[in-house]
Amino acid sequence: MSTIVNVPTNTEGEQAEWKPAANPWMIAVSVMIATFMVVLDSSVANVALPHIAGNLSASTDESTWVLTSYLVSNAIMLPAAGWITRRIGRKRLFMISIVVFTGASLLCGIAITCRC
Numbered sequence: 001m002s003t004i005v006n007v008p009t010n011t012e013g014e015q016a017e018w019k020p021a022a023n024p025w026m027i028a029v030s031v032m033i034a035t036f037m038v039v040l041d042s043s044v045a046n047v048a049l050p051h052i053a054g055n056l057s058a059s060t061d062e063s064t065w066v067l068t069s070y071l072v073s074n075a076i077m078l079p080a081a082g083w084i085t086r087r088i089g090r091k092r093l094f095m096i097s098i099v100v101f102t103g104a105s106l107l108c109g110i111a112i113t114c115r116c
Helices: 024-055 060-088 090-110
Strands: none
Touching: 024 060, 024 090, 060 090
């Protein structure tokens, strides 16, 4: 099954140069930053486990549930993100995710106590 594609030409009969709608380098940088944030967040959770356990008087086994719940929630959100992307679009979902993550991180950082 072949498709005929009309390529716009200029007045001299040469093909016009194709240019992407968005800068591919900006897209690559934004995806790299998001991937780095996921790895960083997982690493911070791993490093903080002993401190979490000590501050909450929990055992090491109990504190590993922090990391387990993070990984499970990540596994749940991966397929859900595909559905949400079809509903609201990739760019909007990405921007909302960055804002929510930054806001939640800020609230965690300024918390004085943990009332669990």
